Amino acid sequence: MSSNNSPNYEYLNSRLRARLGAFIEPDSLRQLARGTIRELELFLLDSAYAESYRANLVSSGASPLGRIETAVSLGIAKRIRETVHLAQGEPRKLMRVATNRSDLHNARLVLRGLALGHDPLKKPTWHAYGELRPDFFDSLWNSEKVVDAREKCLSNGDPLALALGEALEARQRGESLPLAERTLLNAYLSHQDGYFRKIGGSGSKTALEVMGRSVDLWNLGIWFRKRTEKGKPPHESIPFLQFGKWLSVERLQSADSVRTLVSGTPWFDEVHNLGTDLDAASPRVLQREFNFAFWRWQTFLYRRNLLGFEVAVSYLARLLLEWQNINILAVGLALGHNPEGIASRLIDVTEREGAKW
Known part of the structure; x- marks a missing residue:
């Protein structure tokens, strides 16, 4: 469906509204904060993350925290990819505002790993909902030299890959990691700004x-x-982003x-x-x-336009926010933090609003 160039907002938005029941309710999150990490695991096994959790449980010998983080990451990525697949034409193009977050996250991990030294055998858990596949970042992580990774970026040709290539080139010139990251962000933002302005509307x-x-x-x-x-010894100044x-x-x-x-x-x-x-x-x-x-x-951006791209932005934001909240729960429970402390860190955007879509 996503290969068609005609926008399908009516179909897309109706499908997304039908999926709202799959989100974990804020009260359930607060209740889980009073439990144990084992109880969180059992909860996830009976949720939208059950499939990815069971698959990870069989293939991984990780700790409960590691299993939860990996399973939820994969589960969210799958749900985002399914959402992207529903879109066609303009909404599909605009979804890069969300999918490129994954690419940018992975690009920064590669840049830091190659800059600070890394073990090629201990690759990060990539975010897997972007325009660039995780195996592309695997190949960059396995590069022996910065110049090799840069060549792979240039060969790939995706704007985000090219932005990472510019940042790697900055490192080759001897620039610090913060300034190389700035190069990555500037190139990424410049591309996105031009890309979305060209779409219009x-x-x-x-x-x-x-x-x-x-x-x-x-x-x-x-x-x-x-x-x-301010007032401390001079340091490398990082300019504000455009x-x-x-x-x-x-x-x-x-x-x-x-x-x-x-x-x-x-x-x-x-x-x-x-x-x-x-x-x-x-x-x-x-x-x-x-x-x-x-x-x-x-x-709550969907309220601006129930028939437009705002609905997809709100839905994708809820997915990413649920991911963040489950990670907050898992880490807090694994470290033995008190329930009130864990609950206070959860982001409940529905608490002050009773409206439904």
């Missing part, structure tokens, strides 16, 4: 806003880091407080409505709250 604007808000969060992290390191949605580079460079930084932007209301004190909260708490606001915005 309301769906394109939505994809650009998702991308731009992601950049806002990255830049917010850089802004906090610059303020924390293509942010609401936080321009000029605003980031001139703002002397979080309130000034986000005043007059949607971020201000979205974080303020969570009850966060912008003046008193610590940078760590503020970054967590901005991240929460981003997930919440994506999850």
Whole structure:
């Protein structure tokens, strides 16, 4: 179906709405936080992750935490790929705003591994819902030299592979890992910006806003880091990224407080409505709250247009958020954290809203 060039929003959105019952309810997540990691395993064996969990259970001798992380990663990747397969034409093209997250994650793992030294026999667990297949990243991980990996990227030809090739070339020139990562991000964002603008229309604007808000969060992290390191011995300065949605580079460079930084932007209301004190909260708490606001915005974006790409963005965001929440549960239970502490870290975007799709 995805080979057809005609957009199929009506079909796609009706199929996605029919799948909403497969998500784990927030109350169930909080209840699991009061249990054990074994109880979480049993829960997953009777959930949408049962197939991937059983397959991983047979083939892996990993710890319960390792089994859960791998099974949920594979299960989410499968559900995202199924969603992508439902789309055709414009919505399929726009879904790169989500699928390229997988490619970018894997590209950064490769870049760091080759830069810092790695064991070719101990490859990472790749995210498997992107445009680039995991075996491509396997081949890069197995490269003996940075130049070999770069050649493979150039041969592949995908824009994300080429972006990684530019970053690997930066490392060959002797640039630091942070600056090489900056090269990767700049090339990636530049491609996505041009790609979505070329598509045009309301769906394109939505994809650009998702991308731009992601950049806002990255830049917010850089802004906090610059303020924390102010007055300390000189260090390698990492510039802000282009293509942010609401936080321009000029605003980031001139703002002397979080309130000034986000005043007059949607971020201000979205974080303020969570009850966060912008003046008193610590940078760590503020970054967590901005991240929460981003997930919440994506999850309820479908309300903007029930017939457009916004529905797919909201559905994919819920998949990725469920993945994050299960990982929070698994790690917390494995480390023996108290139930209240685990539950406080879960991101429940439905808590303050009772609306249904």
